[in-house]
Amino acid sequence: MRQAGRYLPEYRQIRAKHDFLTMCKTPELASEVTVQPIDIIKTDAAILFSDILVIPEAMGMRLDVIESKGPVFDVPIRSLEQIENLQTDGLIERLDYVMQAVKMTKEKLNNRIPLIGFSGSPWTLAAYMVEGQGSKNFDVIKSFVYNESAAAHRLLQILADSVVEYLNAKIRHGCDAVQIFDTWASILSPHDFEEYSLKYIRYICEHLETNGAPVIVFAKGVSSYKNLADLKCDVLGVDWARNIGDVRREIGGVKALQGNLDPTVLFAPKEKIREETERVLRSYGKNAGHIFNLGHGITPKTPVENTQYFVECVKELSAKYHED
Amino acid sequence: MRQAGRYLPEYRQIRAKHDFLTMCKTPELASEVTVQPIDIIKTDAAILFSDILVIPEAMGMRLDVIESKGPVFDVPIRSLEQIENLQTDGLIERLDYVMQAVKMTKEKLNNRIPLIGFSGSPWTLAAYMVEGQGSKNFDVIKSFVYNESAAAHRLLQILADSVVEYLNAKIRHGCDAVQIFDTWASILSPHDFEEYSLKYIRYICEHLETNGAPVIVFAKGVSSYKNLADLKCDVLGVDWARNIGDVRREIGGVKALQGNLDPTVLFAPKEKIREETERVLRSYGKNAGHIFNLGHGITPKTPVENTQYFVECVKELSAKYHED
Numbered sequence: 001m002r003q004a005g006r007y008l009p010e011y012r013q014i015r016a017k018h019d020f021l022t023m024c025k026t027p028e029l030a031s032e033v034t035v036q037p038i039d040i041i042k043t044d045a046a047i048l049f050s051d052i053l054v055i056p057e058a059m060g061m062r063l064d065v066i067e068s069k070g071p072v073f074d075v076p077i078r079s080l081e082q083i084e085n086l087q088t089d090g091l092i093e094r095l096d097y098v099m100q101a102v103k104m105t106k107e108k109l110n111n112r113i114p115l116i117g118f119s120g121s122p123w124t125l126a127a128y129m130v131e132g133q134g135s136k137n138f139d140v141i142k143s144f145v146y147n148e149s150a151a152a153h154r155l156l157q158i159l160a161d162s163v164v165e166y167l168n169a170k171i172r173h174g175c176d177a178v179q180i181f182d183t184w185a186s187i188l189s190p191h192d193f194e195e196y197s198l199k200y201i202r203y204i205c206e207h208l209e210t211n212g213a214p215v216i217v218f219a220k221g222v223s224s225y226k227n228l229a230d231l232k233c234d235v236l237g238v239d240w241a242r243n244i245g246d247v248r249r250e251i252g253g254v255k256a257l258q259g260n261l262d263p264t265v266l267f268a269p270k271e272k273i274r275e276e277t278e279r280v281l282r283s284y285g286k287n288a289g290h291i292f293n294l295g296h297g298i299t300p301k302t303p304v305e306n307t308q309y310f311v312e313c314v315k316e317l318s319a320k321y322h323e324d
Numbered sequence: 325m326r327q328a329g330r331y332l333p334e335y336r337q338i339r340a341k342h343d344f345l346t347m348c349k350t351p352e353l354a355s356e357v358t359v360q361p362i363d364i365i366k367t368d369a370a371i372l373f374s375d376i377l378v379i380p381e382a383m384g385m386r387l388d389v390i391e392s393k394g395p396v397f398d399v400p401i402r403s404l405e406q407i408e409n410l411q412t413d414g415l416i417e418r419l420d421y422v423m424q425a426v427k428m429t430k431e432k433l434n435n436r437i438p439l440i441g442f443s444g445s446p447w448t449l450a451a452y453m454v455e456g457q458g459s460k461n462f463d464v465i466k467s468f469v470y471n472e473s474a475a476a477h478r479l480l481q482i483l484a485d486s487v488v489e490y491l492n493a494k495i496r497h498g499c500d501a502v503q504i505f506d507t508w509a510s511i512l513s514p515h516d517f518e519e520y521s522l523k524y525i526r527y528i529c530e531h532l533e534t535n536g537a538p539v540i541v542f543a544k545g546v547s548s549y550k551n552l553a554d555l556k557c558d559v560l561g562v563d564w565a566r567n568i569g570d571v572r573r574e575i576g577g578v579k580a581l582q583g584n585l586d587p588t589v590l591f592a593p594k595e596k597i598r599e600e601t602e603r604v605l606r607s608y609g610k611n612a613g614h615i616f617n618l619g620h621g622i623t624p625k626t627p628v629e630n631t632q633y634f635v636e637c638v639k640e641l642s643a644k645y646h647e648d
Contacts (some may be wrong), residue, residue: 139591191600241511241512262512262513264461265513267463
């Protein structure tokens with residue numbers, strides 16, 4: 001829900017005619033819904049319409065996106081044999097539809113604003129691939145990493161290499177920045193986060209050929225940012241549960257921070273939207289290095305006019321926090 | 325899932341014959357499943373089998389507990405009128421089945437180990453009452469508090485007063501300690517957590533007649549413990565996403581801490597269970613003030629023998645961390 005304007009009537013009109021994966025796989029449609037919110041909401045960056053699970057799908061896992069249930073893999077990964085059978089050769093060729101969507105979006109944007117491409121982190125991708133779908137307790141993926149540790153690390157390494165290839169290709173095809181989402185960072189204890197997630201994010205950051213494109217790492221719900229501060233990336237995403245000023249102090253200001261308004265504030269009256277926007281700006285404080293954003297994806301039923309008002313507030317209120 | 329042994333075959337045998345609410349409402353059954361894990365798992369405290377939603381149910385909200393979906397309220401709270409119609413008079417009388425379960429459990433325990441009683445926090449109760457069921461984004465409760473702020477605060481205050489009455493009654497009937505669960509603390513930004521949740525937890529702590537019974541506050545997923553350090557309570561629960569030693573330092577050791585092994589570690593091989601148990605002990609460090617616990621409720625399919633082994637590990641490994 002974070003990318004494109006899935007809460008927009010203009011999006012839903014297109015979505016009514018095509019299923020979700022078809023939209024991801026059709027560059028004309030993906031690029032169209034990517035640029036939709038730019039004119040309507042007036043954000044100052046676009047994020048490519050896609051899904052993190054196109055990578056495992058291109059590795060041969062059959063994926064269904066069921067509206068009420070979210071993504072479901074028919075045959076989840078449960079063994080080393082299945083992992084070794086994942087089709088990694090020719091992966092980027094099979095994901096060429098994403099690259100064509102990048103090119104088409106760049107043409108439609110015509111250099112008005114930058115385009116962000118994204119990928120799931122290896123841990124978050126593995127969690128979906130092993131669970132087979134969303135989960136409450138994530139006991140299947142955790143049992144897997146604890147009991148089949150070698151197989152789990154093999155899967156995570158395959159995914160890390162694939163994400164490097166994938167994001168490098170996105171950058172080559174025109175993405176101006178890339179973001180790595182670790183949506184399920186929060187379900188790991190600090191020690192397991194280091195072992196099963198951060199290690200592979202670090203690997204990706206070190207192997208990207210960015211050609212100057214900024215790299216954003218968003219590890220949702222992580223309890224400490226200290227361990228993220230030495231990543232070879234430019235920006236850390238901060239979810240809304242944290243005070244962004246505290247995070248800035250915690251990492252000693254070594255990275256730019258992106259965040260972190262609670263997305264549900266967009267359901268509030270205008271005064272509250274304005275007040276909470278200013279609270280985030282004030283919390284971060286003066287000087288460069290703050291990219292204003294929601295602290296997570298936008299919620300489906302968000303009123304469009306509130307989103308428009310929020311962007312206006314950011315533009316107006318942030319002026320006084322800009323570096324002199 | 326946190327209380328009683330819902331993962332035990334002995335529990336499931338009883339559950340097969342009675343629906344969940346009937347078990348909560350039948351002191352004989354509730355007390356029986358409360359003491360079940362004591363002999364099997366050998367924990368050193370019992371926690372009363374019940375559900376946080378018995379309070380709104382006793383206020384007149386019809387509650388169904390649907391196995392696959394969790395608890396569902398037929399008619400969620402959406403207006404001040406509904407809030408004013410909640411039946412708070414005679415609440416504790418209608419919850420007398422809980423008090424009888426406390427008494428019966430105390431008899432069955434026969435002073436072997438202490439009994440913990442619990443309640444949901446006002447915020448967590450309100451979230452269920454307004455959403456009507458579990459939620460992904462909690463946009464309904466958040467829209468409600470943002471748009472109907474006065475009504476929301478009225479509801480939270482009614483709940484705070486009811487929780488005080490309820491926990492006081494539990495203590496009077498024999499509970500040796502009480503715990504307040506704020507399961508949904510994590511969905512609030514730090515500022516909103518203070519306004520909609522912590523304020524009411526503080527009120528409860530200040531109004532309890534504990535008669536010496538320790539009070540435990542567990543605010544799951546809260547990003548900072550500093551603001552909890554001045555609560556009039558004895559223990560803070562820590563979920564597994566945090567390093568418990570960091571939390572101890574953050575609050576300057578002014579409270580005992582309860583936690584915080586990742587419950588899914590109980591799906592791991594024995595070596596990992598032992599290693600992670602020791603990691604938590606080492607993280608907290610020496611001296612008094614640590615109550616070992618899981619960092620959240622036990623997961624349904626947890627193998628019983630792993631849970632037994634975990635308790636053995638805690639007892640064995642914690643000895644060297646005890647205060648000299």
